[in-house]
Amino acid sequence: MRIIIAEDELVERKAMRKFIEETFVDMEVVGEAMNGRKAVELAEQLEPDIMFMDIRMPGVNGLEAIEQISAKHKRIKFILVSAYDSFEYAKEAMRFGIKDYILKPGRRQEIVKTLLRVSKEIHQEQQSDLQSQVLRKEQLLDRLMHQSDSRGIKELKGQLFPDMETACFFVIKATGDHNLEDYEYQLKTVLSSKACIFKSIPSEQVIVNCIFSVNKLIKSDLLVLARKVHLELGEASYIGIGNPTANMDQLAHSYQNAYRACIDLFADRNRNYGFYQGKIKDKQTDEKINTICILVEQGKQEEVIVFFKNHESELTGMDKEELYIQLIQLFARHGVEKPKTLVTSLQSSQDWYSYLHLCCMQMRDYFASKRSIHLAKTFMNEHFHENLTLEQVAAEVNLSPNYFSNLFRAGVGSTFIDYLTQIRLQKAKELIETNNYSLKEISFMIGYKDPNYFSRVFKKHVNQSPKQYQQAILRK
Structure with missing residues (x-):
């Protein structure tokens, strides 16, 4: 962990530094600041994990420094240090999510507990970030392979590979006694210096690999790289190479050509790596x-x-x-x-x-399920004002309740009850806006026999009671 100590008293700073470095082998004090302005500068230069921040310092005080630093560096954790046991300081610090507050002179046991607690929180966040990044990479690879959700592709690419200039696909087929885990480990070793995303497809004994580069990739470079991969994986591997491109929308074609090349190479057994040669078809x-x-x-x-x-x-x-x-x-x-x-x-x-x-x-199963969902949604939109049940709608589309419930959730993205509630509340909003009915009448008209229950449901989903929503409409 990298730590900065911001404290205007030299003796306090040095004592804190000595104690931390002697107590923790995995923590390093990378900088010291004698005032808030210097603390802001060091945070920008050194990007610490933790900052000890004295509240009362000349010029820019500790809280002002935290506000400026937090605006740019969300991940930095702050531990407030003060000679004053003031609730006002603590309350102000809570605005920035700061929960650790040490009174000077800080007892060593208290400092150790605080640092261990903050260190654990940082490790948990890092682990969560790592898992999130793995998930985002999987999402990006799937979307690139299938050319789906262009906007989502651009957002994920911007988060994961903002400086990417060119990209292309490799598709590697494992044969013989090798398993995909061995291949993927060897592949990551060879490509450790490259920005890549990997995906194993066990059913086809294939590894899909998308390579991103800040420089322009050319075919000769990719052939050299494929040869290095082949030498590492051995004769039983076949590597299809897709055309490099700087256009995200063209990467699906790179994947398709890499896949085709891999299949052709495996079928011919004459070469182990190369680009898709294509063929003349009438x-x-x-x-x-x-x-x-x-x-x-x-x-x-x-x-x-x-x-x-x-x-x-x-x-x-x-x-x-x-x-x-x-x-x-x-x-x-x-x-x-x-x-x-x-x-x-x-x-x-x-x-x-x-x-x-x-x-x-x-x-057939796919389109039948889509048709069932369409019929169910149509029926619900026509009968939402009745006492509808999942069993009733399932019977309407000739499906068992359990199967219909799972099918509806997968196809619509929400549960039966949530979707029915959305329909009813949308109709309630429309009726409130007409100002022709009382709220009690509207409750009955959309299928709720208890006006109080209708009010609770409305407030939960709209963040306003029906009365508040009505008054807001009338004020416009």
Whole structure:
């Protein structure tokens, strides 16, 4: 921990410094300030974890210094030091979230307890920040792979890689006896100097890696890097490289090309790393693949299998791999979980029939659930004023209550009760604004038989009672 001591009395400063450095092996006093102005300057230069701050110092006092420092450095923890046991000082300090207050001369035991408590809080925050960063990286990688939520991508990229100039994807396939954990550990070792995000996909024995660089990446550099990765991972690895780009919206194409390259390299077994070479496809082949994807999206399993049987002989192995990739992208666009079938397991015609059958089932279930949710929401919007229950709405869409409850929460993002409450309160606001009905009448009109209960629900969600909301409307 890095500590600054801000204290106008030299003897007090030196005594505090000596005590801290002799007592704690993991704490270092990196600076001393004799007044508030100097404390602000040192906080900017040294970025400490903890600052001991005397309240009464010449010029800028301790509280004023804390206010200036806190505006820029939210993470710094302050321990107030004062010769005055004043409630007013403590109350003022609470505005900045400061809970630690030591009276001079501070007893050693009290200082030790305070530092240990603050140190523990800092460690917990750092651990929380680390977990949050891991989660944000996972979110960014998923969105880049599937080209979803452009605004969210830009926000996450700005938080995690603000200086990024270029980025690209590597897709690495593990074969033989190696497991993905070994591969990922070796991969992180080779790329330790690079800003990267990793994701393992055990069902496909694949690791997806997005590399960010503050410099412009060029293909020759990436080939050299891929060779280093291959030498570390060994002959049983295949590394597909996506085209580098500075455009966030183009990174999904980098991932797709890296994935295609990885599949091609693994199928050919002639090289272990490289870019996607592409292939010349005639327009008819594109149309056949597109037709299959459309039929799968519509859930027409009999039609898609008949179509595939009729045209299978016209599709090469590479065409089928392209079909597999496009089906994966189809599921990703809809946010639907794809079947856990590897492209390498699709060897026979029967394998493909079973796979397409599974794809259609997944899509049918997805759209059926969307339709059920749409019907349920429509019914609730029409009957919100009645004594609606989850069981009643579930029966309306021919689903069991438990299944409907889980389906509704997943599809709408809120529980049945919360959604019903939103409908009722929105209608209540509209009726209040007309000023044609009493609040008691409105309570009955939106489905609440107890006006007092309606008032409590309204205040909980709107932060105003119905009466306060009505008065605010009338004042406008």
